[in-house]
Amino acid sequence: MMQRNLRFYSKLFLATFQLSAFTFGGGYVIVPLMRKQFVDRLGWIEEKEMLDFTAIAQSSPGAMAVNASVILGYHLAGISGAVVAVFGTVLPPLILLSIISMGYSAFITNVVVKNVLRGMAAGVCAVILDVVIEMGGRICREKHALAIALMVGSFVAVAILKVDVVLVILTCVLVGLLTTVKHKPDELPKEELHDLP
């Protein structure tokens, strides 16, 4: 394990600060950013763990980005890690809104700002699509029927049937428990997301 020194904490702070400063377009955008920063670049967590964090963050009250940073920070370095990560996550909106609230009418009516944000929204779409293709493709290649069914099922439930996400998560927990009861420990379907490049 890595050392929990000042260097580590400043890295954690900078990474979460950067993540938070770029979560345009809603909480889920944190997933591709977290994947790039913490899974690919720093290698501090595995992709599977990141998905677990997302599920926990989604089913807890409060903002997704804050929740994800709490669990990420705690996982890496206990309570002090969680505090540093949350601090890094909260600071960008706190600074930005403090400045904007002083004279926001010029900001929200500015045409150039509007155009830049329209372009960024298209970029956000690409980032989300990329992460879905990457991770969804991996699930499909594993050819594990239940996993594919759960992925497609929860997509349909949320996107088309507009089912509450907490309800979807609880259903999957139930399915997980039922299938685990039927299998002995050594028969458990092995997920090997993290072994792939």
Added chain:
Amino acid sequence: MIFLNLFWAFFQIGLFSIGGGYAALPLIQNQVVQIHGWLNMGEFADVITISQMTPGPIAINAATFVGIRIAGILGAIIATFGCILPSFLIVLLFAYLYKKYKDLHYVQGVLCNLQPAVIGMIAAAGISIIAHALWSGELSDFSLTALDWVAIGIMSVCIFLLRRFKLNPIFVMLGAGVAGGLIYSIF
């Protein structure tokens, strides 16, 4: 007293907004507009607009905006603190349980079924983000004329860069912003 009110109002918002994002809107409106009258409806609509234009969770944005208007920087900090405290404590408990029990057989079974579901839910969120960004008209009106072809072009280039060169998403989003600023401003 005003600090205590700010703290308590945003503590409740943080505690009861499950599902994230815009699910928190009615709660924020109730506390900030109806109960305390800190903002009028017009100002509240402005907060939503600003939140759509800036990064970060809407509840934190609202906390900062209201806090600073009612009681300055300290007010903003206290409101934000109140907003994140409940989720901080609850998620900390979950994080502790996760770390302690994640290798248990049953927990493993549940988690490995949850992971594909999370991907499905990210895809679902992605669809609504894409619909919002690429259709300039009403979402129910899927006509070709309502399509924003510039946005589609920018998105396609970004997808190519992400898939082919594995660029950092942050740079891709920044590049898309610059492209949007140039193209939309010229045409």
